[in-house]
Each structure stands twice: as structure tokens, then as C-alpha cells.
Amino acid sequence: MYTTIRYEVKDGVGIATINRPEALNALNSTVIEDLSALVNEIENDKALRGLIITGEGRSFVAGADIAEQCPLDLAGGRTWGRRGSALFRKIELLEIPTIAAVNGFALGGGCELAMACDIILASEKAKFGQPEVSLGITPGFSGTQRLARRIGAARAKELIFSGKMIKADEAKEVGLVNAVHAPEALLDAAMEMAQSFAKNAxxxxxxxxxxxxxxxxxxxxxxxxxxxxxxxxxxxxxxxxxxxxxxxxxxxxxxxxx
Incomplete structure (x- = not known):
């Protein structure tokens, strides 16, 4: 049904895997369309008790697709930013608990997608960052807003102004990540947490x-x-x-x- 996402439901919990590993799961128009359609499906699934979002291969989402963004003009940039931000806000507003199981790179739009979820769990191999300023742009999918709310304005400014990446342990230390797990244990940990939510009213x-x-x-x-x-x-x-x-x-x- 979806070109760039694998989706399954297990014990009342949805598992959405962004499946574009050849591009490190970068967000292009197709991924955004697929995610939007999936969120619509999830909103209408009254039996669902939780959602886990993860990535295929060695990346969660390594940002938005630069090749697609490069030719945009002012109007195109505005449309692109609003499109991504609207999608992530829909994810944030889902009534069920959402968990980002960050298995690798979560940069730019990937970090922003993770922050749209209620909980972030990270693999020991995960790396987080908002490197947009090195490309001549600001974070565009609400990163300036959610990062500051999660970790405080001063730390958010440091990460966004520098564009640097941080590893999973530092992300946990600053409060971006709830817990860090061995790569092979990440999805099981996310499912265990989702089930601990799902058993309640x-x-x-x-x-x-x-x-x-x-x-x-x-x-x-x-x-x-x-x-x-x-x-x-x-x-x-x-x-x-x-x-x-x-x-x-x-x-x-x-x-x-x-």
C-alpha cells in the first residue's frame, strides 16, 4: 500500500518502518505522502493502542532530501516547510502514545520526526542533530520549536547554531532521549514500552x-x-x-x- 513505508500491527501496536535505505531514509515527497496517508489510517483505527516509528538499515531518517530541496525558491521553500510541519504536527496530535525507535542517523527532518513523537528511544549507534545551517537554511519542520521545548533554549541554540551531531548517550544526558539500548534490543524495548501503555485504560x-x-x-x-x-x-x-x-x-x- 505504501511505497516507502512498511507498516504492521502487532498486539494492538502499529510499527511503521521508513524503508528508503538507499537514501538513508531521507524525507522526499513520496515519504511525506506515505506518512500522511499512514497517519490518516492510524487516526481511523480505533483498536490501535500505540505507534512505533523506526527506520530501515543504519538510519532512522538522515534529514530531508537535499536534491529535492536544492532548486526551491522562496515560495517553494515555504510550501515545503509547511508541508512537513503539518505532517509532524498531525503525528504529535495523535491520541495514542507514539514512540520513535531511533536506530541510526536522526538528522534535520529525522530529528524533527523523532521529536514529534511522545517518547524517543535510541540505539547506541544513533546520532542526532539539526545541521541545516551548514546548508544555508534553518530547521524547517518545526525543529527550532520542539528542540527548545525538549532540552531548553540554550542547549537547542548550541546544537542548531553549530549544526553538530551528538551521540545517543549525550542525547539522553540533555533530555532529548528517554533511554539508550543495544541496537539488537531497540525494537523489543520500544514494543515493551508500548505494551506497558496499551494495557491501561x-x-x-x-x-x-x-x-x-x-x-x-x-x-x-x-x-x-x-x-x-x-x-x-x-x-x-x-x-x-x-x-x-x-x-x-x-x-x-x-x-x-x-
Missing amino acids: PIAVKYSKACIDRGLQMDLDSGIAMENELFAMCFGTEDQKEGMTAFLEKRPAQFKNK
Whole structure:
């Protein structure tokens, strides 16, 4: 169905592998189209409980395709940037938890794709960076915004102004990456984490994600008010009744996403 992406669902978790290894999985128009179509599919899959995004071969995504960007003029650059940013925002706004399993290079658009996910897990071989200034451009798929929000403005400026790459251990140290794993253990670790999310009440997980993401854009009092409302809404679900009843009866809960 997709030209540049392999997609499968395993135990309620989607696994999307960007499959353009001959170009280090660089983002060209076809990859962006495939990812957009996949996100639309995922949005409509009410049985899905999580999504893992990874790359084929030795790269996660080694940036956007330079050959496609090189001839762009001002209008073309604006369209290209808006297209990528809109896609990554759609990924960020998915109601289910998303995990980037970064197996290799995550540079430019690849780092930006990883940051659009809720969690970033890295292989020991992974490398991260926003090298766009060495090409005469700024990060274009929201990198200046998400990197600063993840690791703080000063560190983000250092990485973006220098264009340097950092290894997985440094990425973890600065707070970009949640955990670092041996290459052969990365996908299993991502699946284990996704399953730890998926076993819980889907509506409660969805509301918790919304509370965190939306709350970070609000003042504290507004964020607390939103959390109180979503907390209350949980009590109108079957899953709340099942979860608390199962706890009292000392048995595993059987959630139905209702």
C-alpha cells in the first residue's frame, strides 16, 4: 500500500518502518505522502493502542532530501516547510502514545520526526542533530520549536547554531532521549514500552496525553482546570468502573475503550 513505508500491527501496536535505505531514509515527497496517508489510517483505527516509528538499515531518517530541496525558491521553500510541519504536527496530535525507535542517523527532518513523537528511544549507534545551517537554511519542520521545548533554549541554540551531531548517550544526558539500548534490543524495548501503555485504560491514557501536551501551552491554573475536567470525564466511562471494580476484586482489568 505504501511505497516507502512498511507498516504492521502487532498486539494492538502499529510499527511503521521508513524503508528508503538507499537514501538513508531521507524525507522526499513520496515519504511525506506515505506518512500522511499512514497517519490518516492510524487516526481511523480505533483498536490501535500505540505507534512505533523506526527506520530501515543504519538510519532512522538522515534529514530531508537535499536534491529535492536544492532548486526551491522562496515560495517553494515555504510550501515545503509547511508541508512537513503539518505532517509532524498531525503525528504529535495523535491520541495514542507514539514512540520513535531511533536506530541510526536522526538528522534535520529525522530529528524533527523523532521529536514529534511522545517518547524517543535510541540505539547506541544513533546520532542526532539539526545541521541545516551548514546548508544555508534553518530547521524547517518545526525543529527550532520542539528542540527548545525538549532540552531548553540554550542547549537547542548550541546544537542548531553549530549544526553538530551528538551521540545517543549525550542525547539522553540533555533530555532529548528517554533511554539508550543495544541496537539488537531497540525494537523489543520500544514494543515493551508500548505494551506497558496499551494495557491501561485507553481513554485515560488519551486524556493524560492531552493534559500534558495542552497544559504545557497554558498557565498553571488553566492547566489544572483542564485536568480536573478530563479527570471528571473519566467517571463517565465504562473503563473507570471496570478499572476500579477490578482493583477491588483483585483481578486484572478488561478495558474496552468505552
